[in-house]
Amino acid sequence: xxxxxxxxxxxxxxxxxxxxxxxxxxxxxxxxxxxxxxxxxxxxxxxxxxxxxxxxxxxxxxxxxxxxxxxxxxxxxxxxxxxxxxxxxxxxxxxxxxxxxxxxxxxxxxxxxxxxxxxxxxxxxxxxxxxxxxxxxxxxxx
Amino acid sequence: xxxxxxxxxxxxxxxxxxxxxxxxxxxxxxxxxxxxxxxxxxxxxxxxxxxxxxxxxxxxxxxxxxxxxxxxxxxxxxx
Numbered sequence: 710x711x712x713x714x715x716x717x718x719x720x721x722x723x724x725x726x727x728x729x730x731x732x733x734x735x736x737x738x739x740x741x742x743x744x745x746x747x748x749x750x751x752x753x754x755x756x757x758x759x760x761x762x763x764x765x766x767x768x769x770x771x772x773x774x775x776x777x778x779x780x781x782x783x784x785x786x787x788x789x790x791x792x793x794x795x796x797x798x799x800x801x802x803x804x805x806x807x808x809x810x811x812x813x814x815x816x817x818x819x820x821x822x823x824x825x826x827x828x829x830x831x832x833x834x835x836x837x838x839x840x841x842x843x844x845x846x847x848x849x850x851x
Numbered sequence: 852x853x854x855x856x857x858x859x860x861x862x863x864x865x866x867x868x869x870x871x872x873x874x875x876x877x878x879x880x881x882x883x884x885x886x887x888x889x890x891x892x893x894x895x896x897x898x899x900x901x902x903x904x905x906x907x908x909x910x911x912x913x914x915x916x917x918x919x920x921x922x923x924x925x926x927x928x929x930x
Contacts, residue, residue: 744908
């Protein structure tokens, strides 16, 4: 019954704030660099962040650190920190990284796959994600 | 260090984690087997990340040479 686990990082990206998007893109890059497959399941605000009309205008920060949002945004700009999507694309360039959209969120908000950056390759259900995560080694909810 | 031949140098100073590691990975892809690559990084995370990647990727870690405010990482592509 016990199947071989695969070297894989499975991430549920629920949040759509820039700080957490940066965390996910950085983790995905580290995992891809170290030879792990990466599965990112985008749901709710995490999926919204990948909408073409919001990717580069979104400046939301985690609400519990809202008072630092402006200072953080300024520091990132001053120091030339790469945009999270650019980092995620770099992860895809060096490794096996898949980004998929939650079908329930899509239907709830009436979104279409073409509303998103093309890095979002497909629409999937939660069962597929869970099945995929079950055989992996690392699962994160962010 | 003085007599070490460097075939390609990438200056990743000022780039944040995981930027320098990404540059190193791209650099290793771009050079020929047997060539050496040097990456300059000011990211303190590189001190552990870069040797860890080189080991995982089974390339040859030539060395890390600290300079003022950054480190030179040298890797030889062996396969």
